Amino acid sequence: MAGANHPVLFLDKIERRYSQGGTTLNILKGIELGAWAGQSVALIAPSGAGKSTLLHIAGLLEHADGGEVYIDGAATSGLGDAERTRIRRTEIGFVYQAHHLLPEFSAIENVMLPQMIRGLSRRVAEKRGHELLTYLGLGERLAHRPAELSGGEQQRVSIARAVANAPRILLADEPTGNLDPHTAAHVFDTLTQLVRASGLAAVIATHNLELAGRMDRRVTLRDGYIVELA
Ligand code: ADP
Ligand code: MG
Numbered sequence: 079m080a081g082a083n084h085p086v087l088f089l090d091k092i093e094r095r096y097s098q099g100g101t102t103l104n105i106l107k108g109i110e111l112g113a114w115a116g117q118s119v120a121l122i123a124p125s126g127a128g129k130s131t132l133l134h135i136a137g138l139l140e141h142a143d144g145g146e147v148y149i150d151g152a153a154t155s156g157l158g159d160a161e162r163t164r165i166r167r168t169e170i171g172f173v174y175q176a177h178h179l180l181p182e183f184s185a186i187e188n189v190m191l192p193q194m195i196r197g198l199s200r201r202v203a204e205k206r207g208h209e210l211l212t213y214l215g216l217g218e219r220l221a222h223r224p225a226e227l228s229g230g231e232q233q234r235v236s237i238a239r240a241v242a243n244a245p246r247i248l249l250a251d252e253p254t255g256n257l258d259p260h261t262a263a264h265v266f267d268t269l270t271q272l273v274r275a276s277g278l279a280a281v282i283a284t285h286n287l288e289l290a291g292r293m294d295r296r297v298t299l300r301d302g303y304i305v306e307l308a
Pocket of ligand 2: 129251
């Protein structure tokens with residue numbers, strides 16, 4: 079499946095159910111969703127619909143109960159944990175609602191760490207961290223620790239960290255959920271700009287319809303299935 083026309087991420091008939099107190103909750107019943115390079119997809123659905131579950135499965139953090147996750151055309155369900163971890167580190171970036179930055183490290187160190195874990199030298203990691211943070215408007219904040227940054231700045235550092243290893247896929251779970259509307263809009267614009275510029279395939283869960291409107295595509299979860307929105 080090589081070529082520019084296939085989705086970087088493809089979820090094929092994904093199912094996920096949870097057993098709870100003798101009953102089974104069918105959360106995802108047959109998810110079909112593709113995300114293409116350079117495209118941002120907004121996933122808009124109420125709380126409890128299964129957005130986080132879907133993102134965790136797409137990001138190989140959780141196994142599906144049925145169906146297949148294709149990354150760059152390759153099936154992932156048969157892979158072992160080591161290979162799934164490798165794909166997660168190199169091909170997939172995550173942004174969460176809370177920034178999860180390491181408090182004792184500076185902004186640039188937080189962006190350098192995933193690169194060094196992957197085996198890049200300190201010098202290369204620092205250069206990339208500097209470029210990314212500058213691109214995201216944080217060139218004057220490189221040495222600041224998370225506590226010395228605003229909420230919007232913290233999330234922009236999280237975005238830089240998520241793409242530090244130049245992944246193909248970006249998954250974000252309500253990344254602006256903790257921010258005021260003005261800051262949220264700024265972070266969102268930064269995110270969508272980065273997605274286009276780096277050719278990422280992005281799926282971003284959000285409650286914010288106004289921000290979702292600025293993305294390339296909108297989908298929702300209805301009764302365990304993906305429905306495309308206008
Ligand atoms: P969302 O992110 O859209 O708010 P989630 O994916 O977190 O939704 O959860 C979807 C549904 O699955 C919820 O009803 C939730 O209670 C249930 N759920 C999620 N994780 C578990 C789990 N580990 N065990 C049982 N139920 C779960
Ligand atoms: Mg959630």
